[in-house]
Amino acid sequence: MSVWEKVQLARHPKRPLFLDYANTLFSEFDILQGDRAYADDKAILGGLAKFNGKPVMLIGQHRGRSTRERIEHNFGMANPEGYRKVIRLVKMAERFDLPVFTFIDTQGAYPGVGAEERGQAQAIAESIATFSALNIPVIATVIGEGGSGGALAIAVADRVNMLENSIYSVISPEGCASILWKTAQKAPQASEALKLSADNLHALGLIDCVVSEGEGANINSEVVMNNLRVTLQNQLEDLSALSNDVRLQQRYDKLMSFNSTVSL
Numbered sequence: 001m002s003v004w005e006k007v008q009l010a011r012h013p014k015r016p017l018f019l020d021y022a023n024t025l026f027s028e029f030d031i032l033q034g035d036r037a038y039a040d041d042k043a044i045l046g047g048l049a050k051f052n053g054k055p056v057m058l059i060g061q062h063r064g065r066s067t068r069e070r071i072e073h074n075f076g077m078a079n080p081e082g083y084r085k086v087i088r089l090v091k092m093a094e095r096f097d098l099p100v101f102t103f104i105d106t107q108g109a110y111p112g113v114g115a116e117e118r119g120q121a122q123a124i125a126e127s128i129a130t131f132s133a134l135n136i137p138v139i140a141t142v143i144g145e146g147g148s149g150g151a152l153a154i155a156v157a158d159r160v161n162m163l164e165n166s167i168y169s170v171i172s173p174e175g176c177a178s179i180l181w182k183t184a185q186k187a188p189q190a191s192e193a194l195k196l197s198a199d200n201l202h203a204l205g206l207i208d209c210v211v212s213e214g215e216g217a218n219i220n221s222e223v224v225m226n227n228l229r230v231t232l233q234n235q236l237e238d239l240s241a242l243s244n245d246v247r248l249q250q251r252y253d254k255l256m257s258f259n260s261t262v263s264l
Helices: 003-010 018-025 069-074 078-096 113-117 120-132 146-150 175-182 184-194 196-202 220-241 244-260
Strands: 029-030 046-051 054-063 099-108 138-149 160-165 166-171 209-211
Touching: 003 018, 003 166, 018 046, 018 054, 018 099, 018 220, 046 078, 046 099, 046 220, 054 196, 069 113, 078 120, 078 166, 099 146, 099 166, 120 244, 138 146, 138 220, 160 196, 166 196, 196 209, 209 220
Parallel strands: 054 099, 099 138, 138 160, 138 166, 160 209
Antiparallel strands: 029 046, 046 054
16 A cells, blocks of 8 residues: 555545544543633533543544534634643642653644644644653554644653554645645655655554554444554553653654654
8 A cells, every 4th residue: 555545545434543443442431621821612521531440531633524623623723722722621630749651643733824823833843842841651553644732742751652644744745745845736645755654654654553444444434443542552551650750762763753753
């Protein structure tokens, strides 16, 4: 399968969304709203939940499926208040010693004028900084499309997973092609150059685990749900066994190692 074909699968309309994973892998998901400063951004949903009977903080980008739902959730593209809500929630998790699970599925942060006026870049930067220093286990999973800073804002973690047919990149293939070749029709070539597929990123050491989807999450979601459940459970057990100092040092070393990754 080509990288471009995986891009199409990552965007498949029948692919499970964040709330599908939240309702299948977790229980008692109680959504908390608002950034306590401006508004509640429904592109990012988060709140308290239970994973295998233990309380956790669950956060994810939800794109929506129907037209009405997609508009309600702004197609999963968050405004600054969305990232400020995330910061509030993970600080709450730290205060009560709750592990954090994040699920990434967005084309990127919302690029509107209002978002920029309210400090989009600053909110993303503050979220990255907050996640970098959290004194609790953090596990991030890319379930569909991980685009640019909008994805990275909730993807700084002790363990970063990608579903087999998900993608993760600094820019969309269409955006990259428009810059390099002045036409979005070169998106298939751009997707190959960006190495945005899970297997490529795992080989480069930028993610920790590729979760098998079987015949595809868009065809049979039960397989990927079961595989992801086992992966998350094992990772949480490993991280919980570490002291906070060791876990923070490992997270720091992981981030710093990206500087030495072989240039594409």
